[in-house]
Amino acid sequence: MKKLLALVLTLAMVISLAGCAQNAPAANTTDNAAPAKKVLAVVMPNATHGFLGESIKHAEDATKKLAEKYGFEYKFLTSAESSEQNNQLDTLINEKVSCIVLWPHNGDELRSGAQKVMDAKIPLIVYDRLITGFKPTAEVMGDNVTIGQETGKYFNKYFAEDLAKGEVAILEFKGDNSTVPQQRSDGFKETANKNIKVVQQFSTDWQRAKAQEQMETFLTTSDVQEIEKIKAVFTHDDEVVLGVLDAIINYKGPAKLDIRVLTGVGGRRENLDTFKPYKEKYNLDQVTYLFSPTMVRDAVEYGAKVVNGETVSGLILIDTLEITLDNEKEFRNSDIWKIRYESGI
Amino acid sequence: MTIKDIAKLAGVSVATVSRVINDDAGVAEKLRNRVLQVIKETNYIPNTVGRNLRKSKSDMILVMLPTLSNPFYAKILKGIEKRASEHDYGILVSVTHHESRIEKKYLKMLQMKQADGVISLFSTLIAEELNDLAGKYPIVQCCEYTEGAHLPYVMIDNKKAAYEATKYFISSGHKRIGMISGSFYESSERAREQGYKEALMDSGLPFDEGYIFKSNYKPESAMEMCRKLLDMPEPPTAVLTVSDTLAIGAIKYLKSVGVEVGKDMDVIGFDNASITRVYDPTISTVSQPRYDLGTVSVDLVIEKINNLSTVNKGIILPHELILRESTRGEA
Incomplete structure (x- = not known):
């Protein structure tokens, strides 16, 4: 387990470094020399298979593509448990990233970490699992x-x-x-x-x-x-x-x-x-x-909007679709299906 | 002056003029300048209706309002207009007067390709009718969502908003709270009545449907409802109304019978209309992010215009309870 964890951590670092390397910032600096680079941080649990595993692949793909499209940097971090995720949030606060998209391991255990992000005035978009009694900048989830x-x-x-x-x-x-x-x-x-x-x-x-x-x-x-x-x-x-x-x-x-x-x-x-x-x-x-693992792309896209200076707020619910024997063939022609099963992501 | 005349004057084909007008590539710079020069000299204006018909796109968004008499919609329209123009869309505003016949007439504009999508602020159609339309055209509901409809929508959490307003009354010591609701906007009214009911029940207070009165949203009707509330054997000490216009009607009646609002009786309205800031007394109200409701509706409809099969999103924007003089009182 520890080995796996170490591997995942290394992977997360490599990914985030790759992100930095891929998108070298324009050398903009402000008067007090603070870097003006924009960074979107995407913080997810880790998994290699199942809904979560598929979701993470899509989150990463969407993050990379949006960063490239809009020219910002990104950090893509995964973790095995809540305490690690809280630590990641602390680090990102110190780094003053522009926006954080967070998929909490567990809402209750991430409440204080998420609050710290809001207190640091970093826009926070929470995905999938609600943090009860807590108001982030925006929430994105399946309905x-x-x-x-x-x-x-x-x-x-x-x-x-x-x-x-x-x-x-x-x-x-x-x-x-x-x-x-x-x-x-x-x-x-x-x-x-x-x-x-x-x-x-x-x-x-x-x-x-x-x-x-x-x-x-x-x-x-x-x-x-x-x-x-x-x-x-x-x-x-x-x-x-x-x-x-x-x-x-x-x-x-x-x-x-x-x-x-x-x-x-x-x-x-x-x-x-x-x-x-x-x-x-x-x-x-x-x-x-x-309830598609591709939904996480929306959460990342909202994060990218925030990084680009747009305002995003409230609860964003992604609708469902009833699939039975009657319409399953039709569903296999949908865009969601194509992104999920035919895009190679 | 027609496109043919321009072609003749410039000494090019009609197709070339058309390509220049539509900014298509593949026209030599020299030729393009010659055509543009002729267009300038003749003050020729291309017939966009014809062009849009061929393009199958009008670059217009149809906005359907139930009425023009509610100031609530003004700021939403402002948001819609701003965001639409940022995306190079124009807006067409129609008023349905709560009549499905009129609503259906305007919705035909989609079929006729006179509008690329619709933002409906209120629909009289049933869910099945809406689903049928939403399968073919981009339709977004703003503020009022039809239960069972599968289309994108943006609104506030009406139940939670009424819950919080009622809870505020209760926390100030009120035990009997009346509600002036309405009978037009089924989904928001039902949600707000439910929020009111749940707040009472969660606080261990009795819920009596007799304390909810249904108005027609005119201040006169709120005056009448308020009279009925005061005539009850055990009249309420606080009133929640589902619009600011109704709050004004209620306050006007209370003043007329010598009941001091904010002292003898507390009142909370809905929507944060600008008059609530200057009315005497100033009126506590639930504020809806009207401008954002407008901009988000446009984002949603454009998402659908670009790809009709994209999964529907429902967006719940945050509301805010604003406390002013009409809730000074302790019960």
């Missing part, structure tokens, strides 16, 4: 509440007949303890018919393997009756759906499963690839709500 609301509405329509007769039991596989799953669950509660009963919730840490294990445990330890009651699975993530699907498909127990539909969040190719075959083979319907 998690709408994702929950749309999932609720989808179930209402899908189970209209069953709901008219009585309750529909479902399972919910959540993400972690950040604000993201909370917003999705809250949105779902707002719109879902009162007859939709979440009989059990699981916290997956966004992990496919963990979700699979949790679903297997549910299927092996619950009463037959209890299992047969479940009509749908509401998850917060596409990878989690795949874990749950594995458990369902490999189930060999006595219960006659009646799960008809699973929902995810992401719009990943791997998931979309299962929509048609799983419908034909297992009669399972699937829907996913777009």
Whole structure:
């Protein structure tokens, strides 16, 4: 782990140095010799795979391209944990960078660090995870509440007949303890018919393997009756759906499963690839709500705007899109798909 | 004078004149100067309507207002105008008078290519109709968002704003708070009523729908609502109104019956209209960043004009509770 950390740190340094080297500043100096160079700092958690891993690649690509386009310098820093991220913020404050785009490991643990950035009058754009009770210059995130609301509405329509007769039991596989799953669950509660009963919730840490294990445990330890009651699975993530699907498909127990539909969040190719075959083979319907790792490009773009002297403020929510078997082909032609899967980033 | 005449006078083809007018490359410098000289001498003005039809672009943004009588929109328009001209767009302002027939008539301009995109300050269309349009044309909602619509929007967090205003009343000791809402702007009104309700409930105060009155946004209607509030068996000691015009109506009535605003009764309005700074008493209000609402709407619509399939963004801009003389009182 330590080795990995060291490697990541080195990488972060190399990247930031490369950034400096690539974009040699115009030798502008002010009267008191303070450098007039503009620097955008992008501070992210680290990961090599999954949503976070893909996001980081896009953040880095967007940062490089925007820096080149507008002629500013950049620092791209990743970290393994909150304390390290707080240290990075301290360093950036000392360096008086022009703007910081921050994807916090955890909102609560980054609150004081983020406050210091604001106190130093450095514009701060927070991405994806909210820092509760804290107001940065701007926040950029996927519209998690709408994702929950749309999932609720989808179930209402899908189970209209069953709901008219009585309750529909479902399972919910959540993400972690950040604000993201909370917003999705809250949105779902707002719109879902009162007859939709979440009989059990699981916290997956966004992990496919963990979700699979949790679903297997549910299927092996619950009463037959209890299992047969479940009509749908509401998850917060596409990878989690795949874990749950594995458990369902490999189930060999006595219960006659009646799960008809699973929902995810992401719009990943791997998931979309299962929509048609799983419908034909297992009669399972699937829907996913777009939440793309390319969204982070918007956060970086807002950072670049600030560096360029534009004013950015408030909460910027990036809308979702419902993807089912009916429109998945069309979605594969979208720009988001092309940037994500066909641009080589 | 037509393009043909210019071509004849300059001794070039119509296509060459057209290329010069449209600043296309590929015209020799000498030829270009000759054409420009003829244009200058004849005071020829190209027919942009025809040109835009062929270009399929009008460089115009249609702005739809529900009414002209609300001063609230002036500063938003200023923001829209400024940002649009920075991007070389003109704006067309239309007034729908809350009528979908008129709204639909103006929206046809998109089809006719007389406008490249729309900023709607209020729409009477239902979500399905809007979604249908937004699939084909760049449409942005500003201030009032239609629930279920999939399009970009910019507004403030109306629920939070009303929540904070109500909480302020409660923190000053008020236990019975009235609200003068409205019956036009469904989404913002519902959100503000919800914020008012949640603030009461979070503070352990009873919520009674009877304390919410629906006005038509005219000050006279607020006077009437305020009379009804005072006639209640247990009248409120503070009133939240959903616009400054309504706050003025309420204050006018309170003055007329000898109730001192800021002492016997506290009032908070919405929008921070300029009159709230000079009215007697000066009026506490929730300020919306109107200029920014305008500029951001333009950014959003241009993003869509450039690429219709770009993912929609919803932007919530910060609001501010401004305290003035109308909330001096301790209940």
